[in-house]
Amino acid sequence: MPEQLEITSTLSIPLSELELSFVRSSGPGGQNVNKVATAVQLRFDVPASQSLPEPVKTRLLAKAGARATRDGVIIITADRHRTQPLNRADALTRLAELIRSATIVPRKRRPTRPTLASKQRRMDTKTRRGAVKALRQRKPSVD
Template sequence: MLTISPSLALPEPELVERFLRADGPGGQHVNRTESAVELRFDVINSPSLPDEVRERLLARRDRRLTAEGVLVIQGRRFRDQARNRDDVRERLAELIRSVLRPPKKRVATRPTRASKERRLAGKQQRGKIKQTRSREWSSE
């Protein structure tokens, strides 16, 4: 059971782990052991996720999310399989925790008079610079 929050936990059967050979440091040992971990979690078909959390997770447009709605997280940070396994599980939990609360609604504000004046002054300055350039070219 992977605990996300006091009210949300993912049962083990929903987490599919695959072990593969990792690249990187480790010498000959790295060629013989499968220390990298690939964790797959089916976001769309998970009965454990509340609908709002599922929608926010799918709306993130994360590159680790496949077209079928399966979240794939790879862990090859460490040289040992157990640490990589804990790492990918914690990263999945953090990702789900980040979408548990709905994002705050943006309150539309109007630009201040000073900011409008600064913008217009900047535009005038830029226009003057461009005008001087055109005069230089025409006189040659």
């Protein structure tokens, strides 16, 4: 069992920063669901992490959404599988994927102006639409 969670070739998180607990799964499974704690609840305290740079922490908490608490702890619950090892691996993989997506720096948007042709097309469409509506407003003449 590796003692680090590999995120990218240059970034990894020691498993000591993660807190794994096993809880009972919900859903179907008969007697087994009531007896065995196979679901995994993974907790990762982002602000306390020493292995992540600050910009990645900020993007990670934004991407985590409802999975992050107010204190910045990301909670991932894995109960897709019927065994602890598979659910543990699933939770670690999902956390790694989330952090990997936060390492990508978004490109800055460069504001662009509409072309002259697109402005012209827009105005032509508005004129045509206005003409159609104007035809609806006229009352028929009674001659």
